[in-house]
Amino acid sequence: MSEGAESALEAQVAADLVARIGVGSRDAEAEMIRRYGASLLYLLKRRTRDAELALDLRQDTFRIALEKLRSSRLEEPERLAAYLRSVALNLLIAQWRKDRRRATTADSEIIDTVPDDAGGPFENVSRDQVRDAVVALLRELGTERDREILTRVYLKEEDKATICAALGVDSVHFNRVLFRAKERFRELLERAERRAKLRLVG
Numbered sequence: 526m527s528e529g530a531e532s533a534l535e536a537q538v539a540a541d542l543v544a545r546i547g548v549g550s551r552d553a554e555a556e557m558i559r560r561y562g563a564s565l566l567y568l569l570k571r572r573t574r575d576a577e578l579a580l581d582l583r584q585d586t587f588r589i590a591l592e593k594l595r596s597s598r599l600e601e602p603e604r605l606a607a608y609l610r611s612v613a614l615n616l617l618i619a620q621w622r623k624d625r626r627r628a629t630t631a632d633s634e635i636i637d638t639v640p641d642d643a644g645g646p647f648e649n650v651s652r653d654q655v656r657d658a659v660v661a662l663l664r665e666l667g668t669e670r671d672r673e674i675l676t677r678v679y680l681k682e683e684d685k686a687t688i689c690a691a692l693g694v695d696s697v698h699f700n701r702v703l704f705r706a707k708e709r710f711r712e713l714l715e716r717a718e719r720r721a722k723l724r725l726v727g
Contacts, residue, residue, distance in 0.1 A: 536603035543602035546594040558587055561609050568610060572617055574698060577668070578705075582620065586613040624701055662713045671706035678703065 542560070545553035565586060569579035589612050593599075599608055660680070666672050674692065677683045683691075689699050 535606070539605035540602040543594055543599055543605055546591070547598055549595070554591055557590075557605070561606055562587075564606070565609060565613055569613055569617065572614075574695075575701065577670075578620070578701070582613060582616050585616050589616075624704065662710065662717060665713055666706070666709055668706075668709070670702065671709055674699075674703055674706050675710060 538560075542553050542557050546557065562583065565583050566579055569582050570576060573579050573582070586609060590609055599605065601608075663672050663675055666675075670692070674688065677688045677691070685696070685699060689696060692699070692702070694702060
């Protein structure tokens with residue numbers, strides 16, 4: 526098959542998928558994800574150098590695309606692949622901007638997220654008890670890399686260069702990974718506080 530014929534066939538398949546998704550076909554939605562998922566992930570991995578972030582962005586890309594295609598038609602349905610790439614890259618740019626904004630704020634120590642005077646679950650306890658509680662919470666993190674980077678930074682107090690070498694990441698990537706790990710830890714901490722308050726009420 527010639528290149529022109531392949532392009533025409535691809536355009537026809539894309540337009541058909543868009544039309545079927547527009548009338549509620551779940552099979553078409555699954556087919557779109559199978560057809561374009563690998564290429565989107567490859568693109569995002571190349572741009573981010575971060576497999577987890579690439580997976581997150583791909584998932585968000587398909588979510589946004591499906592919401593769009595279920596409610597309205599694309600102006601050029603035959604260019605579905607280009608539309609998906611555009612959504613993915615826009616999400617990536619937004620993520621980079623968000624990371625830059627966050628990088629300008631003070632990078633407080635993770636232990637500082639534990640309230641001192643707010644009456645939380647760690648009020649009036651010793652430093653060792655706080656450390657033990659933090660270690661216990663770290664075990665609840667679902668991602669091994671989150672546990673490793675937080676342990677190296679805040680418990681072992683290793684320097685950034687050492688951690689970057691151990692994890693095989695550069696400085697920018699390190700900041701991004703650390704920020705996301707801290708966000709997940711904060712979510713665990715907030716849940717721990719809520720559990721403690723419920724126990725006190727009960």
